[in-house]
Every structure is written in C-alpha cells, then in structure tokens.
Amino acid sequence: MSPTNRTVVVTGIGATTPLGGDSASTWEGMLAGRSGVKPLEGERFADLPVRIAAPVAVDPSEVLPRPLARKLDRSAQFAVIAAREAWADAGYTAPAGEDGSVAPDRLGAVIASGIGGVTTLLDQYDVLKDKGVRRVSPHTVPMLMPNGPSANVGLEVNAQAGVHTPVSACASGAEAIGYAVEMIRSGRADVVVAGGTEAAIHPLPIAAFANMMAMSKNNENPEQASRPYDKGRDGFVLGEGAGVVILESAEHAASRGARVYCEVLGQGLSADSHHIAQPEPTGRGVAAAVQNLLDNTGLDPAELVHVNAHATSTPQGDTAEIKALRKVLGDDLDHIAVSATKSMTGHLLGGAGGIETVATVLALYHRIAPPTINLDDLDEDIDADIVRGEARKLPVDGPIAAINNSFGFGGHNVTLAFRSV
Amino acid sequence: MAATQEEIVEGLAEIVNEIAGIPVEDVEIDKSFTDDLDVDSLSMVEVVVAAEERFDVKIPDEDVKNLKTVGDAADYILKHQG
Numbered sequence: 001m002s003p004t005n006r007t008v009v010v011t012g013i014g015a016t017t018p019l020g021g022d023s024a025s026t027w028e029g030m031l032a033g034r035s036g037v038k039p040l041e042g043e044r045f046a047d048l049p050v051r052i053a054a055p056v057a058v059d060p061s062e063v064l065p066r067p068l069a070r071k072l073d074r075s076a077q078f079a080v081i082a083a084r085e086a087w088a089d090a091g092y093t094a095p096a097g098e099d100g101s102v103a104p105d106r107l108g109a110v111i112a113s114g115i116g117g118v119t120t121l122l123d124q125y126d127v128l129k130d131k132g133v134r135r136v137s138p139h140t141v142p143m144l145m146p147n148g149p150s151a152n153v154g155l156e157v158n159a160q161a162g163v164h165t166p167v168s169a170c171a172s173g174a175e176a177i178g179y180a181v182e183m184i185r186s187g188r189a190d191v192v193v194a195g196g197t198e199a200a201i202h203p204l205p206i207a208a209f210a211n212m213m214a215m216s217k218n219n220e221n222p223e224q225a226s227r228p229y230d231k232g233r234d235g236f237v238l239g240e241g242a243g244v245v246i247l248e249s250a251e252h253a254a255s256r257g258a259r260v261y262c263e264v265l266g267q268g269l270s271a272d273s274h275h276i277a278q279p280e281p282t283g284r285g286v287a288a289a290v291q292n293l294l295d296n297t298g299l300d301p302a303e304l305v306h307v308n309a310h311a312t313s314t315p316q317g318d319t320a321e322i323k324a325l326r327k328v329l330g331d332d333l334d335h336i337a338v339s340a341t342k343s344m345t346g347h348l349l350g351g352a353g354g355i356e357t358v359a360t361v362l363a364l365y366h367r368i369a370p371p372t373i374n375l376d377d378l379d380e381d382i383d384a385d386i387v388r389g390e391a392r393k394l395p396v397d398g399p400i401a402a403i404n405n406s407f408g409f410g411g412h413n414v415t416l417a418f419r420s421v
Numbered sequence: 422m423a424a425t426q427e428e429i430v431e432g433l434a435e436i437v438n439e440i441a442g443i444p445v446e447d448v449e450i451d452k453s454f455t456d457d458l459d460v461d462s463l464s465m466v467e468v469v470v471a472a473e474e475r476f477d478v479k480i481p482d483e484d485v486k487n488l489k490t491v492g493d494a495a496d497y498i499l500k501h502q503g
Contacts, residue, residue: 066442067441067442135470139463139467
C-alpha cells in the first residue's frame with residue numbers, strides 16, 4: 001500500500017468542555033441534553049449587551065500544576081489537558097521515544113484555535129498600562145501566538161515529525177484534524193495528536209461579536225439561548241474548551257494492538273468567496289465541500305447515518321447548511337440523524353471542530369446520536385431529520401458513517417467523514 | 422531596613438517556588454537556577470522582577486546573566502538593595 005492511501009483511524013479522544021472536564025463527562029452531558037451556558041458574573045461583563053457564555057465545567061487551575069499553567073494561555077491549557085487525556089486513552093504511557101511505542105520523528109501535532117491567545121494579549125496590555133513595562137510577562141509572546149497550543153502539545157508528547165496550526169476561524173479545529181489525516185496519508189507521520197481549542201470569554205471578543213449581531217442576547221434564559229434550527233434563534237453563544245483526537249495509521253494501531261474507535265475517511269474543503277463574515281445564503285460553498293468529501297472518500301450516502309452539524313444558532317447559517325446538505329445528499333438526507341451539539345456546548349470557535357469530532361467519533365462508536373436541545377419550534381426552512389430533545393439510537397448492524405461540519409468567518413468550509421469499524 | 426542574606430535566600434526560595442514549583446527547602450545558595458531549579462531564561466526574568474519588587478533593588482538586564490546561582494542573586498541583592 002502506497003503512503004498516499006493509508007487508512008487512518010482514531011485511537012484516542014480527550015476533551016475539556018462546558019459539559020465536563022473530560023470526554024466521558026462531556027459525552028454523558030450531551031446524551032443527557034444538558035446546557036453548559038451560564039450568566040457571566042462580574043463587573044467587567046456588566047455593560048455588555050451579551051452577558052452569557054459557556055465556560056469550561058472544570059477550570060484548568062484545578063488540573064494543571066501552577067508553574068505550567070502560568071506559562072500557558074488558557075487556550076493552550078485546555079489543549080494540553082485534552083491532549084493528555086487523548087494520549088493516555090490511546091494507550092500511550094509516556095512521551096514518544098520513552099516507551100518504545102512510537103518514534104518521535106513519526107509523531108506529529110496539529111492543534112488549532114480561531115483567535116489564539118487573545119486573553120493573554122488583552123490581559124498583558126492591562127498590565128502594561130496599569131503596572132508598567134517591567135511587569136509584562138516574559139511568557140507573553142509564546143502564550144499569545146496562535147501556534148502556542150500546538151507547540152505545547154507537541155512538547156508534551158515529544159512530536160518531531162511536524163507541529164502545525166491551520167487557522168480558519170471557526171473551521172480551524174476541523175481543518176487541523178484534516179491536516180493531520182493528510183500527514184499520515186502522505187507518509188510524514190504514523191501518529192498525530194490533532195484537535196481544536198479556544199478560550200475567548202473576555203469582554204472585548206464578546207463586545208466585538210455582539211456588535212457583528214452574531215450572538216444571542218437572550219441574557220435572561222442562558223440555558224435556552226443556544227437554539228439551532230428553532231424559529232426563535234438569535235445568534236450563537238460563546239463557549240470555551242478543547243477537543244483532541246489521536247489519529248494513527250491503521251497499520252501502526254494494529255501493530256500495538258490499540259483500541260480503534262473508528263476510521264477517518266477524509267475531508268472535503270471549499271471556500272465561499274462570498275463575504276468576509278456572512279454565510280453564503282444558498283449554501284453553495286458548503287455543498288461544494290460536502291460534494292468534495294463524497295468524491296474524495298468514496299463515501300456512499302446510503303451509509304451515512306449521522307451529521308454533527310456546524311449549526312451555531314444563527315438565523316442564516318443554520319438554514320444555509322441544511323440547504324447544502326439537501327442539495328448534495330438529496331433523499332438520502334431523510335435517513336440521516338442531524339445533531340446540533342452547540343445547543344448544549346455553545347460555540348467553541350476554533351475548538352468546535354475538536355469537540356464535535358470527539359462527539360462524532362463517540363456517536364459512531366456507541367451508535368447513538370446526541371440531541372439538539374431547545375428546539376421547540378422548528379424553522380420551516382429546516383428540511384432535515386433533526387435529533388430533537390433526546391438522544392437517538394443509530395442503526396446497530398453493519399458499517400455506519402458520519403460527518404462533522406465546521407465553517408469559519410472568511411468563508412472556510414471543512415467537512416470530515418468517519419466510518420465505524 | 423535592609424534584608425539579611427538569610428532573609429534574601431528565603432525570599433528567593435518563595436519566588437522560585439511560586440514560579441517554578443520547586444519546594445522552598447530545595448532552593449539553596451549553591452543551586453543553579455537553570456540546571457537545578459527548572460528556571461529557564463524566560464522564567465528567570467520573572468524571578469528577577471519579583472526580586473526587584475520584594476527587595477527594592479534594580480537588577481539591569483546586563484547583570485542578570487551573571488546570576489547563575491541562588492547565592493549569586495542573594496549577594497547581588499545584598500549589595501545593591503535600597
């Protein structure tokens with residue numbers, strides 16, 4: 001088998017999210033239909049038009065030693081926590097090269113975020129203004145650089161095949177996973193730690209997103225604010241956290257007897273080239289990405305049983321995505337269970353592709369699709385089978401496949417496909 | 422009142438503990454910041470700034486490279502404290 005068509009599998013998962021401090025508690029929260037959205041307390045949020053968000057359930061200060069945490073931006077803290085879980089979950093007991101299970105030069109890391117160390121940048125500017133030049137942390141640059149989470153995860157596991165950070169706003173996490181698949185397919189690596197992270201719950205990003213009219217202002221009902229596909233949806237709710245997977249060539253996974261969650265079939269990519277922030281209303285670009293995915297992977301739509309949709313709860317975006325799926329999949333969309341897990345986690349921006357890949361992998365592995373909560377009054381333009389209210393069992397027999405969509409400001413469209421093993 | 426050498430070493434130990442997580446009792450005068458105490462060049466800047474505030478002393482960047490051990494730093498502070 002040539003290096004360009006190697007089979008890639010998922011052997012480990014990790015997450016820290018608004019629903020839980022690890023992937024198991026996150027998954028449990030999703031299946032139970034819990035909301036992670038809360039009021040934003042504190043003086044600095046008081047004047048904002050949006051005073052709700054979905055913070056991580058377990059603060060990193062409870063998990064990471066202080067000397068490490070103080071050198072990492074919050075987005076890198078999340079990434080390291082999720083990567084440690086995924087690494088151990090895949091059966092690795094030490095950094096590469098120490099336990100003989102993978103060579104450092106065959107291991108990569110690709111972790112992305114949408115906006116990097118924005119809280120470090122803003123907080124250190126406050127330090128500069130309030131306390132002076134001398135007090136600005138010497139760790140500021142490595143903390144704010146967008147490749148910081150990827151570099152720190154690479155240091156954790158001793159990745160030497162390559163450490164990368166694709167940036168495409170809210171598609172970043174999914175693009176990272178797609179990039180990692182290609183690293184393995186092309187023969188550059190046998191194992192890659194991949195995912196997305198984001199930590200942007202700060203007054204400035206919230207003010208900026210709110211002024212774009214992109215966010216829900218349902219401050220009185222935080223748990224009902226993120227409501228994809230519902231007629232009353234009025235924008236996304238900002239979430240934070242990270243989701244990370246361990247991708248591995250099937251041969252490498254088999255050689256060490258690793259547990260395999262599912263196969264990664266590949267990715268479909270496109271760009272809208274329509275507007276810097278508005279979704280293209282007919283879903284043209286999204287449809288192109290999904291069509292590319294089918295063409296690239298040979299995925300038979302008849303096998304496709306589940307979509308973890310991008311569905312951020314914005315009026316235009318949710319509709320355009322469903323139109324695109326209908327356009328490409330036709331009647332096959334009728335037998336596909338569509339879930340919008342952002343109804344529970346909020347929108348993790350660059351972290352979304354990470355945690356939603358973890359959710360998609362677990363949906364295939366356990367054969368159950370998580371619910372879309374707060375869908376009380378379905379928008380009549382949403383012509384798809386949305387998993388409403390409660391989790392739904394997926395077919396128990398035969399191979400099943402699922403896709404995870406992520407789209408970003410800038411018109412970036414990424415869709416990833418997975419198949420049960 | 423100026424700090425004694427013993428007080429300075431105690432203070433440095435607390436700073437190194439805060440920044441690098443090394444137990445205070447392990448921060449002794451013959452220990453090297455980089456080789457023994459897990460203080461890299463970036464964290465050394467934090468140690469210096471914290472020491473400047475605590476002991477009312479200025480440690481110019483060009484002098485920092487000479488402060489290899491806890492003893493070097495304690496001697497410098499003892500000599501230059503305000």
